[in-house]
Amino acid sequence: MDLKQAHYETQCVQGGYAPENGEPRVMPIVQSTTYKYDKTDDVCKLFDLEADGHMYSRISNPTLAVLEEKIALLEGGVGAMMTSSGQAANMLAILNICKAGQHVLAMSNLYGGTHNLFGPTFKNFGIDVTFVDPSLSLEELKGYIQENTRAVFGETIGNPGVDVLDFEKAATLAHDAGIPLIVDSTFATPVLCRPFEHGADIVTHSTTKYFDGHATSVGGVIVDSGKFDWNNGKFPELTQPDETYHGVIYTEKFGAAAYITKVRVTLLRDLGSTMAPFNAFLTNLGLETLALRMKKHSENSLALAEYLENHPKVSWVKYPLLKSSKTYDLAQKYLPEGGSGIIAFGVKGGASAGKTFIDSVDLASLVIHVGDLRTHVLHPATSTHRQLSEEQQITCGVSPDLIRLSVGIENFEDIKADLEQALANV
Numbered sequence: 001m002d003l004k005q006a007h008y009e010t011q012c013v014q015g016g017y018a019p020e021n022g023e024p025r026v027m028p029i030v031q032s033t034t035y036k037y038d039k040t041d042d043v044c045k046l047f048d049l050e051a052d053g054h055m056y057s058r059i060s061n062p063t064l065a066v067l068e069e070k071i072a073l074l075e076g077g078v079g080a081m082m083t084s085s086g087q088a089a090n091m092l093a094i095l096n097i098c099k100a101g102q103h104v105l106a107m108s109n110l111y112g113g114t115h116n117l118f119g120p121t122f123k124n125f126g127i128d129v130t131f132v133d134p135s136l137s138l139e140e141l142k143g144y145i146q147e148n149t150r151a152v153f154g155e156t157i158g159n160p161g162v163d164v165l166d167f168e169k170a171a172t173l174a175h176d177a178g179i180p181l182i183v184d185s186t187f188a189t190p191v192l193c194r195p196f197e198h199g200a201d202i203v204t205h206s207t208t209k210y211f212d213g214h215a216t217s218v219g220g221v222i223v224d225s226g227k228f229d230w231n232n233g234k235f236p237e238l239t240q241p242d243e244t245y246h247g248v249i250y251t252e253k254f255g256a257a258a259y260i261t262k263v264r265v266t267l268l269r270d271l272g273s274t275m276a277p278f279n280a281f282l283t284n285l286g287l288e289t290l291a292l293r294m295k296k297h298s299e300n301s302l303a304l305a306e307y308l309e310n311h312p313k314v315s316w317v318k319y320p321l322l323k324s325s326k327t328y329d330l331a332q333k334y335l336p337e338g339g340s341g342i343i344a345f346g347v348k349g350g351a352s353a354g355k356t357f358i359d360s361v362d363l364a365s366l367v368i369h370v371g372d373l374r375t376h377v378l379h380p381a382t383s384t385h386r387q388l389s390e391e392q393q394i395t396c397g398v399s400p401d402l403i404r405l406s407v408g409i410e411n412f413e414d415i416k417a418d419l420e421q422a423l424a425n426v
């Protein structure tokens with residue numbers, strides 16, 4: 001069966017690995033840093049990018065390759081590259097086409113760690129990032145594009161404000177400027193949204209979250225749609241000779257896979273943010289049940305969001321598929337199969353009441369994490385977004401009283417009972 005034509009449930013289970021006669025049914029872990037060759041000419045060909053094959057596990061590895069193929073299949077891309085973390089994925093996705101003296105336009109409602117990376121850290125690299133309010137009109141947003149802007153960046157569902165990206169607007173903004181739209185789709189996963197179908201050019205994920213789904217392995221991935229035309233003079237790193245590979249021109253030699261090939265053979269080679277084979281094995285195991293889990297996370301979350309919205313001790317609730325959500329129309333358009341597992345809400349009495357609530361949960365746990373099968377709670381203003389000023393926190397969608405609930409796949413009634421008893425303490 002051509003898995004490209006299969007449904008995502010089948011792709012999650014069967015994608016990437018097709019054993020031959022007598023080979024292991026489960027994807028094996030190739031725990032080897034090196035590979036053996038018959039002749040020096042074989043090695044020369046690898047170093048000149050003239051032959052396919054594994055050179056060294058910092059750059060590629062057969063276990064990771066299976067996972068990369070499965071994720072590219074799920075997203076509908078031409079190729080994917082695993083990274084050691086979601087942070088590394090976002091960093092390399094930008095650095096692959098943006099250097100010192102250049103600029104990125106990012107939506108402001110991003111994960112706090114991405115704010116740190118894109119703000120102070122990229123500034124030290126000489127890359128300037130402007131954070132813009134995603135609710136601005138297209139014309140207003142265009143005012144922030146500069147001659148040296150090399151990408152537009154957003155999250156499918158913002159962390160933790162859970163606003164949904166206006167793909168059409170963001171893609172038009174990017175494409176009118178001749179630059180790609182890069183989307184971190186961690187909270188949605190390809191089960192709920194496939195950004196390439198809505199104009200995104202590059203997708204990233206923190207696989208640490210729903211892909212793994214069991215909180216065992218930090219990881220990330222970059223996926224290339226293969227659709228962006230790099231030949232407009234803005235991306236010489238892809239269209240001009242690379243002397244580190246004897247003058248290879250990525251767009252000429254690798255066509256639609258130019259971006260994803262270059263990020264691997266230059267940035268993974270040089271910066272070494274590589275995923276370990278064992279983490280790839282665990283991430284793949286998690287991915288096999290992603291479709292089932294995302295449906296259950298979404299079902300539990302919508303029911304809990306509605307329950308919280310009607311609770312007398314709750315002051316406000318945000319969930320993409322709540323009718324009261326300010327991006328409800330976008331959620332209906334881009335997340336028709338479910339709104340994922342993250343709810344943001346505030347309890348009456350503000351931050352201190354929120355603290356009492358968090359300290360009172362029993363089934364749910366207080367952890368610095370989202371997107372695994374257990375229910376979790378967190379107070380972003382004092383944790384993931386702690387480093388930002390209160391003003392910056394507000395632009396990221398983090399009010400002082402915001403509680404982030406990562407809804408697990410336990411029984412809905414049990415999660416609700418836990419929230420109920422914790423709210424009774426407030």
Ligand code: PLP
Binds near residue numbers: 187220
């Ligand atoms: N992107 C989003 C949306 C996230 O929520 C996170 C982590 O929480 C990251 C990226 C960073 O991923 P990692 O923790 O795997 O480095």
